Each structure stands twice: as structure tokens, then as C-alpha cells.
Amino acid sequence: MERRNRILIVEDSPTMRQLLIFALKRLRNTDIIEAQDGMDGLRKVTADDYDLVLVDINMPVMDGLKLISLIRGEERLEEMPIVVITTEGANEDRARALALGANEYLTKPIQANKVLQVARGLLKIESRST
Amino acid sequence: MSNDVFERADEVLGLFRRGAEFTRELLEENKVLRQRLARVESHQQDAAQDNGEWDKLRSQLLERIQGLECEHQDAIERVAVLEDENMQFAGRYLEIEEENNALANLYVASFQLHSTLDLSEVFRIVIEIVINLIGAEVFAVYALDEKSGVFEPVASEGVKLSNVPTVQLGQGLIGGSVTERETAFADPGSQTDLSRPLVSIPLCVDDRAIGAIAIFKLLTQKKEFSPLDHELFTLLAGHAATAIFAAQLYSQSERKLNTIQGFIDLLTK
Numbered sequence: 001m002e003r004r005n006r007i008l009i010v011e012d013s014p015t016m017r018q019l020l021i022f023a024l025k026r027l028r029n030t031d032i033i034e035a036q037d038g039m040d041g042l043r044k045v046t047a048d049d050y051d052l053v054l055v056d057i058n059m060p061v062m063d064g065l066k067l068i069s070l071i072r073g074e075e076r077l078e079e080m081p082i083v084v085i086t087t088e089g090a091n092e093d094r095a096r097a098l099a100l101g102a103n104e105y106l107t108k109p110i111q112a113n114k115v116l117q118v119a120r121g122l123l124k125i126e127s128r129s130t
Numbered sequence: 131m132s133n134d135v136f137e138r139a140d141e142v143l144g145l146f147r148r149g150a151e152f153t154r155e156l157l158e159e160n161k162v163l164r165q166r167l168a169r170v171e172s173h174q175q176d177a178a179q180d181n182g183e184w185d186k187l188r189s190q191l192l193e194r195i196q197g198l199e200c201e202h203q204d205a206i207e208r209v210a211v212l213e214d215e216n217m218q219f220a221g222r223y224l225e226i227e228e229e230n231n232a233l234a235n236l237y238v239a240s241f242q243l244h245s246t247l248d249l250s251e252v253f254r255i256v257i258e259i260v261i262n263l264i265g266a267e268v269f270a271v272y273a274l275d276e277k278s279g280v281f282e283p284v285a286s287e288g289v290k291l292s293n294v295p296t297v298q299l300g301q302g303l304i305g306g307s308v309t310e311r312e313t314a315f316a317d318p319g320s321q322t323d324l325s326r327p328l329v330s331i332p333l334c335v336d337d338r339a340i341g342a343i344a345i346f347k348l349l350t351q352k353k354e355f356s357p358l359d360h361e362l363f364t365l366l367a368g369h370a371a372t373a374i375f376a377a378q379l380y381s382q383s384e385r386k387l388n389t390i391q392g393f394i395d396l397l398t399k
Contacts, residue, residue: 015258089351107351109265112231
């Protein structure tokens with residue numbers, strides 16, 4: 001049986017979560033799990049295995065940058081791909097997130113096909129197979 | 131021991147036999163090939179001596195070359211047609227991807243707007259749509275007081291609500307856009323000016339104006355409005371207005387219901 005990919009979306013905006021789910025549903029054999037803030041995201045990411053995590057920066061309880069640094073502090077999660085999706089478009093924000101260990105940095109408003117392209121790249125999925 | 135010797139001898143003899151067989155086959159093949167070569171040489175010699183035969187051979191070869199050239203040309207033309215089709219498909223694919231992206235945004239926006247009857251929740255969703263799907267950094271949502279004709283700011287992002295000025299119906303970009311029932315745009319200035327929005331989206335239910343959304347500043351990475359943004363403005367103008375109106379009616383009816391219930395309780399006690 002083919003292994004299913006698991007993607008975690010950590011985003012406080014339900015509208016944004018729904019939009020990301022809508023985009024990522026086009027990937028075959030993929031389960032999408034939602035977390036509504038950084039703390040919820042940390043709980044889920046430490047309790048289970050994920051192939052990709054999408055993280056917003058500005059979130060209540062725990063922000064995305066803190067979450068990334070905690071994830072990268074865990075040996076088991078060092079290699080797990082992380083994509084930041086944020087309104088913060090300044091170069092220094094991008095540099096900070098990448099320095100903390102994010103693999104990609106996308107700014108809002110997002111294009112569904114761009115998210116898909118990045119997810120396919122990090123999950124090593126050929127676009128024809130989706 | 132002696133059996134071993136005989137077995138080895140048999141093996142060696144077998145090898146010799148197979149070698150002899152192979153040599154005979156090679157000689158046979160050699161003979162056939164030599165005969166074929168002789169035939170070709172004689173044919174060429176005949177052709178070289180006989181002009182008629184030479185011309186015949188030449189015309190046959192020329193015909194074959196012409197046929198191959200036609201096939202080659204045909205193949206080139208087919209490749210060009212296929213490349214053209216491929217380009218068209220690639221272009222169409224991109225168009226469909228964009229349409230798909232636009233539809234996803236519009237679907238999510240309208241779905242969220244009509245997912246609640248709680249007024250504050252509706253405002254939160256409007257704010258989420260304007261930030262996440264349009265890419266605005268500073269904006270405000272206004273509600274129109276029909277009696278006074280004044281737009282009061284009821285929700286804002288990127289600026290304190292108390293700093294957002296009220297607007298008179300018919301005046302300025304906001305008042306004008308609501309009077310005209312059309313989204314209005316202004317040239318972007320160098321600084322954020324709360325009295326001069328970049329865009330004003332009127333919120334109307336049928337012919338009834340209920341408010342407006344004014345965007346004062348876009349996110350740093352957002353340089354201009356896209357065709358999808360215009361679709362979202364149209365969606366917001368209708369659907370956000372309906373959602374706000376429905377939530378207002380619902381909260382009013384809830385309040386009235388509570389009052390009536392209070393009276394009934396008072397009378398029946």
C-alpha cells in the first residue's frame with residue numbers, strides 16, 4: 001500500500017486554513033491536519049510524524065518563529081520541511097525565518113498553485129502524479 | 131581415476147566438434163556473402179557500362195531520396211504542429227490554474243462569509259479576507275447610519291479604530307463609491323492617509339447601502355491589484371454586505387425576542 005503524506009497547517013485564520021486545504025487537496029495520498037496556533041501546532045508536531053508543516057508567523061499563544069525554533073531544537077524533527085506563509089514581506093523577516101530553519105518562505109496573498117508547487121517540491125512529488 | 135580421464139577426453143572432443151561445426155557455419159556464411167558481393171559488383175559493373183541501366187538505378191535512387199525528403203519534411207511539419215499544440219495546451223493549463231486559483235479564493239471567501247450569523251464574527255471574516263486574500267495592511271470597515279447618512283468605522287486593521295475618521299454619504303471616495311454603488315479607486319499616494327483610501331468597496335444589499343470597506347495601504351509585497359482582486363471586491367460588495375445585514379437582523383431579532391420573552395415572563399408571573 002502506498003504511503004500517505006501528512007501535512008500540518010498551523011494557521012490561526014480559518015479562512016486561510018480553508019484556502020490552504022483547498023489547494024493541498026489536489027495532492028494525492030495526502031492527509032491534511034490543522035492546528036489553530038503555535039502551541040496547538042507544537043503539540044501535534046511532537047505527537048505525530050509529518051512530512052511537511054506550513055506555518056503562519058503572526059499567531060496568538062505562540063508565534064510561528066518560536067514554533068520553528070522549537071521544532072528545529074528536536075533532533076527527530078531537524079529534517080522535517082517547514083514552509084512559512086505570512087503577511088510579513090520584509091527581507092529581514094524572510095532571512096530570520098530561513099535562519100531559524102524554515103525551508104521556504106511564501107508571502108500573502110498566496111497563490112494556490114504556488115503553494116502546491118512548493119509542497120510538491122518538498123514532498124518530492126512529480127506534478128504528473130498528483 | 132580412469133573414468134575421469136575418459137570424461138575429460140569426451141569434453142575436449144565435444145569442444146572440438148562444436149568448434150568444427152561453428153567453423154563450417156562461418157565458411158558457409160562467408161560463401162553466401164561472397165556470392166552476394168559478387169552479384170552486387172557485377173550489377174554495378176553492368177550499370178557502369180550500360181547507360182540505360184545506370185540511369186534506371188540513378189532514377190530509382192533519386193526517387194527514394196525524394197520520398198525520404200518528403201517524409202522528413204512531413205515529420206518536421208508534424209513536429210511543428212505538435213509543438214504549437216503543446217504551447218497552446220501549456221497556455222491553457224496556466225489559464226485554468228489561474229481560474230482554479232481564483233475560484234478557490236472566491237469559494238472560500240463566500241463560504242466563510244455565510245458561515246455565521248454573529249456580527250463580530252462576520253467582521254472578523256471580512257478582515258481575514260481583506261488581509262489574506264487581497265493583501266491589505268491598513269483598512270477599515272464602515273457601517274452606514276441611514277438616518278444621519280454617516281459612515282461609522284466598525285472594524286479596522288493596521289490602525290486603531292478610534293483613529294479612523296467618519297465619512298459623510300456622497301462625500302469623498304468612500305461616500306461617492308456608495309452613492310454610485312461601484313468600487314472606486316484612487317492613485318496611491320506616498321504615505322498612508324486615512325482620509326484618502328486607495329480603494330473603496332461599497333457594501334450593498336440590492337439597492338440598500340449598508341456600509342463600505344476602505345483600503346488605505348497594501349502589504350509591502352503587494353504592488354498592485356490583480357484581476358482576482360477585482361473579483362473579490364465584487365464578491366465582498368455583495369456577499370459581505372448580505373452577511374453583515376443578515377447578522378444585524380439576527381441580533382436585532384434576538385434582542386426583540388428577549389424583550390418579548392421578558393414581557394411574557396412578567397405577565398405570566
